[in-house]
Amino acid sequence: MANNSIELNVRMEVEKVRSKRKDWGLKWYVFLIPSFLGILLFMVYPIFESLRLSFYQSNGTVEHYIGLANFKSVLTSNSFWNAVWNTFFIGIFQIIITIPLGFIFASIINSTKRGQNFFKVLYFLPNVTSIVAAAMIFAFVLHPEMGIVNYVLHAIGLPTPGWLSDPSTSKWAVIILAVWHWVGFVIIICLANLQAIPSEMYEAAKIDGASGLQQWFFITIPNMAGTFAFLLITGWIGALQRFNEVYVLGGPNGSPARSIQTMGAFIYERGFTGFEFGIASAATYIMFILILVFTFINLKVSKMKI
């Protein structure tokens, strides 16, 4: 009897709290005010304004509607397609080199007993330095006459490319920088996911007599498929937005001979050195749609839960 009345009391208390919570529903919106103010002002408004601008001829002060002319002019412009080509070329090679390389190093680090943490810290070091500073250093590292890379190449009897001074090799210079800077990130992500593979799987394989290499091929790699997909897509999205290092190495027009001008640099050049806001907006929308498609695939693949 006494028990029952206590239970009733507690239930009533909880009910009271629940109903009170309903009254406080409005309070929750207060928690969201700062973030949604930011979303409206710095996300929603600029996205629509940018779309509007892409249908106008505009230099920031004078505007008039010209329909799809900006898109037409961007899509028929050689320098835009050159920028797309450069962006894709650098991005594709950065990714197909860095992911396998990073994965192999992550696997070795994961399987070594000594100094695991030391290697983690060492390999991640390039990634913590800003890409701007890194580009500044690499302009010298890859210098055709005074750089250490060509010094080593020459010493072991290999040809010494002109790197950033030659349009036919300059993209490779950016790729080398990009691989060097990104590999630490790939290693960290791979390591985190390698350590999440249940050890029972390896133990079972060992009992069945699988060698280390067999375990790597038949257990590790299939278990890492999601991680590879994630790295592939985030890497690709980052590659589509490449700007900082090519700006430092080649300026807004991507010298030499526009050979390293990326889409981001094209947008910057047309928008902020030429003040052709309409053209630049159309170009950003084309890029935005590309990024959106890949981000969407990423969210699907990595199965982010809402």
Add this chain to the structure above:
Amino acid sequence: MKAGLSYRKREQIAGGFKFVILLVFGLLLITPFVWMVSVGFDRTANVTMPFPPKLVPKHPSSFNFGIVFENGSLIKAYLNSAIVTVSSVLIGVSASLLAGYAFSKGRFKGKKVLFVVVLCTLMIPMEPRLIPLYKLFNSVHLLNTFWPLVLPSLISGMLIFLCKQFFDQLPDTLREASQIDGAGEFTTFFRIYLPLAGPIVATMIILAFIWSWNDFMWPLVVLNDKELQTVPLYLASFSLENGTRLGGLTMALATMSVLPIVILYLFLQKYIIQSIALSGVKGE
């Protein structure tokens, strides 16, 4: 018995082999940094770069570092970067904590839809927003101030997402207990949940710090005033002005720009690596 011994021996040899490989490639990876420091200490490198490359310069001198500090631009850039980064982190983390908490523990109309809106912001890159934001800040005469760099940090979908996930792991019963005691939603948040949020706050600060400190394209667009340049902007303008002349000076400057971050990294490496892994594993 014999087979077991040889297996162990094989394992040991393989372990030693792996260690050597990792060490060699690791050193290769940081060679640019080592060379950077070495050239920075070489006064003559401003005229002719030391060739063949040396680990220790022939006549070590702190001349280049002297110039970097005398000139004062780098220190100024550090101050600017510090102001921008601290303010950005402060407002970004605060706003995201509030929103993340509401999305985790709140019960209100439109919660799901609003959270989808937040996730959608993850898909919106900076580039399509550059020109409208430039025009927006221009129209309120805030170009060439720090406001355009700080204010947009108010919204970070990634931080809200990480924060919500963290609060999801904390039990709801804490809330109910606190409210039976008569505390309101804000008191509950500040007194009960916030003190438990230490680990995620640290992660959020680290990520927001990295994003803001390395931000380049947007600051390049809104800051023309040399007095207001952040560290990356100053480095880029120095580099574009001088190209590959003045090797010694450039490398001394690069060293001084990298050093504080590397020191910070060595102290906080565990947390930084964890944060990166967390943001990587959970999306974006």
